[in-house]
Each structure stands twice: as C-alpha cells, then as structure tokens.
Amino acid sequence: MMDKTKIIKSGQEQAVASWINYLNQVRLNQMNEVLKQEQSNLNEAMATINETLNKISVDIVNNGKGRGGVKGMHGFIAEVSECGIGNAREQIVGKVPIYKWINDNGPDDLQRGNILIQQKFVNSGGHLSLYAIRQHFNQYPDYLDNNKAYQIPKDHYDRIKWLLSIPEEKANKMPTSTGEFSLKQWKEVHKFFEEGDIPFEKVEPSKLRYDEVQKGKYEETFSKEVDSLKKTNKERVAHAKEEAAPKLSEGVKATVVSAGIEGASSLCLEINKKRKEGKKLKDFNGDDWKDIAGATGTGTLKGVIRGASIYTLTNYSATPAAVANAIVTASFGVADQVYQLKQGQINEQTCIENSEMLCLDASISALSSFAGQVLIPVPIIGAVIGNTVGTMMYQIAKDNFSSYEQKIFEEYKESIYLVDKELSEQYQEFVDEMGKDTQMFMELLDKAFAPDISLAFEGSIELAKSCGVPTEEILDSKDKVTAYFLN
Structure with missing residues (x-):
C-alpha cells in the first residue's frame, strides 16, 4: 500500500527544490539576455567606428587633394570623428546614436540631439580656438540666441578652464620662462569672457584633442577608441555577470519560503495524523497541540536547512536542484538513524539497512525528478542507484558524524564497492x-x-x-x- 504521507512530503520537498532551481534559472536567463544585448551594442559601436573611418578616408583625406587642404583638413576630420566616436560611445552603453554631421557649409557643423554646434579646431597664434570663435560670432551675432554652442579641442578647453581659475594677483607673479604659463594668453582668455557676449557655458570641449585629429594621427586615435570601447564592453559584461551571481538576499528568500512551506506541510500532516486517529479538531487537547507544534517547529527548521543548503549547493557547487534536495533529505534521515544508534535503540546492521533505504528513496526521488523534466534512457539504472546510495551514505557520514559512525559507513561503502566490482566483472564476462x-x-x-x-x-x-x-x-x-x- 502506498504511503500517502511519504509521497506528499517527497512532492513538497521536490517542489522547494524546483522553485529554487526556477529562481536560479530566471537569474541566468536574464544574464544571458543582457550578455546578448552587450554583444549587440559592441557590434553596433564597432560598425559605427568602421563607417566613420571609411567616411574620413573617402570624403576627406582622399577627396582629390584632401578636403580643406593641408591646413584645414583636420577640421573636417574633427567634425566627422566627433560624430562617429560620440555615437559609438552612446551605442556601447545601449543608447541610440545622437550625433549627426550636418556638412552643408552653413553656420552649424554638427548636431547632438536638439543642440546645434559650431566646431573650431584652430591652434595658430596660441589663441586656443577663441579667435576663430570670435570670427564666427561676428558673422552670426545671434548664433547663441538659440539652442546652440561652440566646441573646441579638449586640450584647449582644459587650458582655458585652468587659466580662468587663476586670479590676477597670482597670474602677475607666475613664471613664464618655462613656457607652461603665458601672461599674454591669460589676459586674452580673461578679456574674451569678460566681454560677456560669449559666456563660458556656451563653449564646450570636444571628445578629442587637437593633435588627435591630424591627418597622420587620426587612425591611431580611432585604434585607441576601439580599445576603449572594448574595455567598456568587458566592464559591462563583468558587471552583468556580477549582478547575476547568487545573492544573500535571494538565498534568504529561498530559505524563508522553504521554511514556510515545510513548516506548513508538517502542520497539515500532523493534524491529519491526529484526525486519522479518530480525534476531531475541537477535541484536541494540550498534548495534541504540543505534538503539532513540535512537528511544525521541526519541519520549519528542516525547511530553513533545506532552503539554505539547496541554494548553496545549486549556486556554488554546480549541483542540480533535485540532487541537492536528495542530499539534504538523505542527510536528515541518516542523522536520525545515527542518533537512534547512539541511544541504543537500534543496532549497527539496522542503522545501515535503514540508512540504505533512506538514501535509496532520496536517489529515486532525484532520478524521478530528472525523468519528469527530460526523457533519458537509463539502461543501467540499478548500477547508478546502487553506486549513488553507497556514495551518498559514505559522504554524509564522512562530513557529519564521529569516527565510530564513519567507520561503520566506510566498511559499508567498501562492501558495496566489492560487490559492485564483482558484478561489473560478471557483467563484462x-x-x-x-x-x-x-x-x-x-x-x-x-x-x-x-x-x-x-x-x-x-x-x-x-x-x-x-x-x-x-x-x-x-x-x-x-x-x-x-x-x-x-x-
């Protein structure tokens, strides 16, 4: 006759294991989706870089004698590079491209979102591109009235910002012989922004320095940018994997739910047991409720151990959830048998036989769980289960019990090994x-x-x-x- 209580408990235990396995799978599926997206982001960014390099080569550098001539070519290279690199940096983090090269010889060179930009990359005279901005502003005096801005090389912008931070008293005392500081340049920068018609807030830095967009240098610049994009991708992939790693909060959640399920299951089974004895719920006395509370508490404690153990085993030792659950279940059962052995309630042979059956039940439960998920032909199921039982019993004893119990189980394992060896030889013959x-x-x-x-x-x-x-x-x-x- 089938033991319904045993079936219910086994089903409940496997349900906990399946739920924890589901949590793990959801987390891994999310990580895989993120990794696919990151790979797509990298591919799109690399495609943009390649398209930009091709455009610079065809439309500027090799456009007859070179667009803009020897002195002006770098300006066009800077415009296209700013758009290409800017878009690639957006794409590598999963955003849409926002830069557009206008290329119409008008007052605007490029567009970033809804902001129009006039770019100036001029190094002559040591004016840090400010003189070129002044010339453009004189030609278009209402240029900054709308949502527009000027853009200069990053190194020019950084120097301007540094010069503006130096007060007049300090500037008059700073040495100029080293070439690092120029009082003339300091005065020019301060005068430029003190006039007020072009606020410093309307001047922004490019992503590139002046030297990085020269004809003989831009390819090296893009090579470094490719390395930087790949580094960003690796960092984002590493972050995604870190986010998908097992977390204490999720482990606590699995433990709490497992404890609740097992405790509730024990409560219902113990009440049902009392009812089968012929007692009605209203007739339960103090001893009955004491038994019920004890069973519920024990079940809850087992649920805590089960949830924490399964979560740990499945995430940190690559153990399937069904197997992890079988190990926990068998551990509880064998521990109880060893306790009875120590109390003198059973002898060594009974302890071994009962432990064997407990591990066999756990092994079959795990195997049945696998079979329910994937149809697998098992031509040597007897050998698999036999070996699993012996190994599981020995492992539980080795990790948890004293030397006396370990010796008993080790002798059992050796006998199983000898029988297995003899059967294997007969089978081979x-x-x-x-x-x-x-x-x-x-x-x-x-x-x-x-x-x-x-x-x-x-x-x-x-x-x-x-x-x-x-x-x-x-x-x-x-x-x-x-x-x-x-x-």
Whole structure:
C-alpha cells in the first residue's frame, strides 16, 4: 500500500527544490539576455567606428587633394570623428546614436540631439580656438540666441578652464620662462569672457584633442577608441555577470519560503495524523497541540536547512536542484538513524539497512525528478542507484558524524564497492560471451542465406542446430525436405 504521507512530503520537498532551481534559472536567463544585448551594442559601436573611418578616408583625406587642404583638413576630420566616436560611445552603453554631421557649409557643423554646434579646431597664434570663435560670432551675432554652442579641442578647453581659475594677483607673479604659463594668453582668455557676449557655458570641449585629429594621427586615435570601447564592453559584461551571481538576499528568500512551506506541510500532516486517529479538531487537547507544534517547529527548521543548503549547493557547487534536495533529505534521515544508534535503540546492521533505504528513496526521488523534466534512457539504472546510495551514505557520514559512525559507513561503502566490482566483472564476462555468440550467430546467418544453394542448405542446418532444434526435426536431407513439403 502506498504511503500517502511519504509521497506528499517527497512532492513538497521536490517542489522547494524546483522553485529554487526556477529562481536560479530566471537569474541566468536574464544574464544571458543582457550578455546578448552587450554583444549587440559592441557590434553596433564597432560598425559605427568602421563607417566613420571609411567616411574620413573617402570624403576627406582622399577627396582629390584632401578636403580643406593641408591646413584645414583636420577640421573636417574633427567634425566627422566627433560624430562617429560620440555615437559609438552612446551605442556601447545601449543608447541610440545622437550625433549627426550636418556638412552643408552653413553656420552649424554638427548636431547632438536638439543642440546645434559650431566646431573650431584652430591652434595658430596660441589663441586656443577663441579667435576663430570670435570670427564666427561676428558673422552670426545671434548664433547663441538659440539652442546652440561652440566646441573646441579638449586640450584647449582644459587650458582655458585652468587659466580662468587663476586670479590676477597670482597670474602677475607666475613664471613664464618655462613656457607652461603665458601672461599674454591669460589676459586674452580673461578679456574674451569678460566681454560677456560669449559666456563660458556656451563653449564646450570636444571628445578629442587637437593633435588627435591630424591627418597622420587620426587612425591611431580611432585604434585607441576601439580599445576603449572594448574595455567598456568587458566592464559591462563583468558587471552583468556580477549582478547575476547568487545573492544573500535571494538565498534568504529561498530559505524563508522553504521554511514556510515545510513548516506548513508538517502542520497539515500532523493534524491529519491526529484526525486519522479518530480525534476531531475541537477535541484536541494540550498534548495534541504540543505534538503539532513540535512537528511544525521541526519541519520549519528542516525547511530553513533545506532552503539554505539547496541554494548553496545549486549556486556554488554546480549541483542540480533535485540532487541537492536528495542530499539534504538523505542527510536528515541518516542523522536520525545515527542518533537512534547512539541511544541504543537500534543496532549497527539496522542503522545501515535503514540508512540504505533512506538514501535509496532520496536517489529515486532525484532520478524521478530528472525523468519528469527530460526523457533519458537509463539502461543501467540499478548500477547508478546502487553506486549513488553507497556514495551518498559514505559522504554524509564522512562530513557529519564521529569516527565510530564513519567507520561503520566506510566498511559499508567498501562492501558495496566489492560487490559492485564483482558484478561489473560478471557483467563484462557476460558481454564478452554474448559478443562471441552474436558473432557466431551472424556467421551462421550469412551462411544460411548465401546465394549458393548447397552452401545455404548446410548453413540452415547449422543454424537450426545452434538454435536448439531437435536433430530429428531438422530437414537435413532431400527425402526429409520432400516429405515435409509434399506429404
């Protein structure tokens, strides 16, 4: 007769394991989606870089004698590079490109979102591109009235910002012989922004320095940018994997839910047990409720251990959830048997036999769980379960019990190993013998169905003899054949 309580408990335990496995799978699926997206982001960014390099090569550098000539070519390279690198940096973090090269010889060179930009990359005279901005602003005096800005090389912007931070008293005392500081340049920068018609807030830095966009240098600049984009991708991938790693909060959640499920299950089963004894719920006395509370508390504690153990095993030792659950279940059972052995309630043989059955039940439960998820042919199921039981019992004893109990289980494991070895040798002998018989049988078949009639006749006689047909029933002569078919 089937033990319904045992089936219910086993189902509840496997349900906890499946739920924890589901949590793990959801986390891993999310990580895989993120990794796919990061790879797509990298591919798009690299495609943008390649398109930008091609545009610079075809439309600027190799456009006849070079667009803009020797002195102005770097300006066009800067405009295209700013757009290409800017878009690639957006794409590598999963955003849409926002830069556009206007390329119409008008007052605007490029666009970033809804902001129009006039870019100036001028190094002559040491004016830090400010003189070029002034010339453009004189031509378009209302340029900054709308959502527009000026853009200069990053190194020019950084120097301007540094010069603006130096007060006049300090500037008049700073040495100029080293070339690091120029009082003339300091005065020019301060005068430029003190006039007020072009606020410092309307001047922004490019992503590139002046030297990085020169004809003989821009390819190296893009090579460094590619390395930077790949580094960003690796960092984002590493972050995604870190985010998908097992977390204490999720482990606590799994533990709490497991404790709640197992505690509730124990509560219901214990009440049901009392009801089967003939008691109605209203007739439960203090001892009954004490038993129920004890069973519920024990179940809750087991649930805590089960949830924490399964979560740890599945995430940190690559153990399948069903196997992890089987290990926990078997550990509880074997620990109880060892406790009874220590109390003198059972002997060593009974302890071994009961532990064996507990591990067998846990192994079959795990195997059944696998079979319920994936159809797997198991031609040597007996050997698998036998070996699993022996290994599981020994492992539980080795990790948790004293030397006395460990010795008992180790001796059991050794006996299982010897039996397994003997059975394996017998099995191999059987396989070898079957191989020889099969080969002989195939040779007889070939002979029995040979094209040569006389050879086939002899072969059929030998085949019949090998199959155990009585000699008097074998058609081994012309007279017997004639009598069989005509009489």
